[in-house]
Structures are given as structure tokens and as C-alpha cells.
Amino acid sequence: MASLRHRVLLTAACAAVCLGAAAGQAAELPRVHVLATGGTIAGVQASATDYSYKSGAYDVGALLGAVPDLDKLAVIKGEQVANIGSQDMNDAIWLKLARRVNAVLEESGTDGVLITHGTDTLEETSYFLSLVIRSEKPVVMVGAMRPANALSADGPGNLYNGVAVAVDPRATGRGTLVVLNDTIHYARNVTKTDTTSVQTFQSLNRGPAGVVHAGRIEWFEPMDRKLGNAGEFSVGTLDDLPRVDVIYAHAGMSADLIDAAISNGAKGLVVAGVGDGNMTAPALEALAKAAKRGVVVVRSTRLAAGIVRRNSEVNDDEKGFVASGELNPAKSRVLLQLALTRTKDPVAVQKMFQEY
Numbered sequence: 111m112a113s114l115r116h117r118v119l120l121t122a123a124c125a126a127v128c129l130g131a132a133a134g135q136a137a138e139l140p141r142v143h144v145l146a147t148g149g150t151i152a153g154v155q156a157s158a159t160d161y162s163y164k165s166g167a168y169d170v171g172a173l174l175g176a177v178p179d180l181d182k183l184a185v186i187k188g189e190q191v192a193n194i195g196s197q198d199m200n201d202a203i204w205l206k207l208a209r210r211v212n213a214v215l216e217e218s219g220t221d222g223v224l225i226t227h228g229t230d231t232l233e234e235t236s237y238f239l240s241l242v243i244r245s246e247k248p249v250v251m252v253g254a255m256r257p258a259n260a261l262s263a264d265g266p267g268n269l270y271n272g273v274a275v276a277v278d279p280r281a282t283g284r285g286t287l288v289v290l291n292d293t294i295h296y297a298r299n300v301t302k303t304d305t306t307s308v309q310t311f312q313s314l315n316r317g318p319a320g321v322v323h324a325g326r327i328e329w330f331e332p333m334d335r336k337l338g339n340a341g342e343f344s345v346g347t348l349d350d351l352p353r354v355d356v357i358y359a360h361a362g363m364s365a366d367l368i369d370a371a372i373s374n375g376a377k378g379l380v381v382a383g384v385g386d387g388n389m390t391a392p393a394l395e396a397l398a399k400a401a402k403r404g405v406v407v408v409r410s411t412r413l414a415a416g417i418v419r420r421n422s423e424v425n426d427d428e429k430g431f432v433a434s435g436e437l438n439p440a441k442s443r444v445l446l447q448l449a450l451t452r453t454k455d456p457v458a459v460q461k462m463f464q465e466y
């Protein structure tokens with residue numbers, strides 16, 4: 111495999127991959143625990159100008175070693191949790207990752223956590239973590255749109271800025287943050303908007319949490335929603351999460367996929383509705399029937415931005431539905447999975463969609 115430009119610094123005293131500690135800086139520098147999960151940031155392509163590549167190829171040591179001066183920002187410990195393309199992210203890895211983040215943040219020797227992750231499902235994983243992480247310490251997620259050995263790879267810059275955010279005391283209490291392309295986003299608000307461009311991550315309804323350039327940070331709006339440390343969700347005893355399917359609405363939509371989801375065991379359904387969370391009459395009828403039988407139905411939108419409010423063109427009160435508010439279908443699915451670990455009551459679930 112092609113080697114990355116800077117070499118990782120390994121110390122005998124460090125069981126995992128460590129940076130900074132060897133230079134005797136441990137006393138002054140903050141300590142960041144890096145948990146790597148794969149993605150394009152760890153991806154490899156046959157040559158720097160190739161187009162096709164494989165996600166999750168380099169390990170955490172190679173990624174950290176490719177970032178100049180990271181050891182001047184923090185003492186860094188690296189750990190590999192998974193090494194996958196995030197299109198393969200699943201509930202089991204979410205639970206494992208969340209437990210690991212909670213455990214690492216409980217240690218007095220950790221000031222912040224940085225997670226490397228593929229960009230495809232970064233918005234879901236980050237929102238999941240923001241709902242279940244118990245600590246106020248900074249948790250920052252980074253990815254990259256270009257593989258690690260690509261021309262103008264964006265991973266090292268994102269990693270550097272991610273660590274800078276993870277050691278900024280002002281990042282405390284903001285929940286999980288996503289840092290790419292010099293921009294800091296709240297997990298709840300961020301979405302991937304472009305297949306390949308480096309400015310793909312946007313907080314469309316609200317704007318970003320801040321900006322970071324060469325490690326220099328400006329913060330904008332505070333986070334005003336309930337986060338894991340104040341919330342009711344816990345990964346502590348969970349072996350899995352309830353099945354929630356997302357169904358994409360379109361002209362001529364039938365009830366077939368709704369019925370199939372329910373007969374395959376879905377406990378909740380999120381509809382990526384047309385416009386303001388709308389769908390055809392047959393789909394509405396099937397969903398209303400499902401809601402009567404105890405399946406929790408959330409109306410979201412297939413549009414990139416906007417708010418789905420209760421009782422607009424659909425009478426949610428009458429049908430027993432939940433309106434997603436600002437949450438897109440992917441994030442609605444995450445919240446509904448966690449909500450279903452506490453309740454099946456659509457009124458209680460609606461309250462959660464208003465609070466989180």
C-alpha cells in the first residue's frame with residue numbers, strides 16, 4: 111500500500127498509537143483519544159490521481175502520522191474501533207463506539223475524543239453519539255472526501271482542525287461536533303449535500319457552529335437542544351436497537367414498501383415525504399393503519415432543508431403521526447430508534463422530536 115507522507119511516532123511506553131508523549135510534553139498538553147472507524151479519510155487509491163479507491167485501508171497510526179505538528183496540539187492516543195466504509199455502519203458498531211466513547215471520557219486522563227469516520231453516514235453516527243454520550247467533554251468527528259493518498263487529500267487538515275476543536279475548552283458541552291473543510295457543525299444540524307466536493311457538509315436550516323482555520327477557531331451559535339448528558343437515552347444495557355425503516359415518497363407511491371417494512375419487523379417508520387412531509391393517499395392510509403397497530407410513524411421530508419410541522423396538509427392528531435421538525439429522514443430514524451427504547455407512545459415521541 112502507498113505510504114503516507116509523515117511517519118507515525120510510536121513510543122514503547124504507549125500500548126496504543128501515541129503522539130506527543132515521547133517529546134515529554136505530557137504535562138502541559140491536553141490529551142485526546144482518537145477512535146478510528148475507517149472511511150475515505152483512511153482510504154487508499156492505486157495512485158494519487160486515480161478515481162476509484164477503497165475506504166478504510168490505512169490504520170489509525172498511519173492517519174495520525176500523516177498530520178504535521180499534531181503532537182504540538184495534544185498528547186494523542188489512537189485506537190482502531192473498526193475499519194469500514196461508513197455505508198456499512200450499523201447499530202452494533204454504534205453501540206460499541208458509544209460505549210467506548212463514554213468509557214474513555216470517564217477517564218481523568220482524557221480531555222476530549224476525536225473520531226475518524228466515513229462521510230456517508232457521518233451525520234447519523236454523530237447524531238446518535240450526541241444523544242447517548244454522557245460527558246460534557248468535547249467529542250469531535252472528522253472525515254474526508256478524498257482518500258488518504260489522493261492529490262490534495264483533505265484528511266490531514268480535517269484531522270488537525272478536529273484535534274484543535276477537541277482541545278478547545280469552548281467546545282465543552284456542545285455535544286458531538288463534526289469538523290470538515292474548515293467548518294464546525296453540530297451533529298444535529300449537519301448533513302452531507304454533495305457526492306464528492308469537499309464543502310459537502312452543511313448545516314442547512316441553521317448554519318454552522320463555527321469555523322476553524324489552521325487550528326484557529328471562531329464559535330457562532332450555541333447548541334440549544336437537549337444532549338446525551340441531560341437526556342434519557344442510554345446505551346448501557348442495549349444489545350441492539352429497534353428496527354426503523356425509512357421509506358422514500360414519490361409521485362405514484364404505493365403502500366407496498368410500507369406493508370413490506372412492517373411485515374419484516376419494523377417497529378417504526380420514517381417517511382421521506384414529498385414537500386412538507388406529504389405522500390399519496392394509499393400511503394397515508396397504510397401508515398394510519400400501521401400507527402393504529404402500534405408502529406410509530408414519523409413524517410419527514412425528502413427535501414434538503416425546511417421544517418415539517420404537525421398538522422399542515424396531514425392531520426397528525428387524527429392519524430397518530432409524529433412530525434420530524436428539523437430532522438431529516440436519516441436523523442429522524444436515529445432519534446426514533448432511541449425513542450423506541452423508551453416508549454411507543456407517539457405523543458411522547460413527538461415531545462422528544464421537539465426537545466432533542
Ligand code: ASP
Pocket residue numbers: 148149150151165194195196197227228229230231253254255256
Ligand atoms: N463511502 C465513504 C464512507 O463513508 C465515503 C467517505 O468517507 O467520504 O466511508
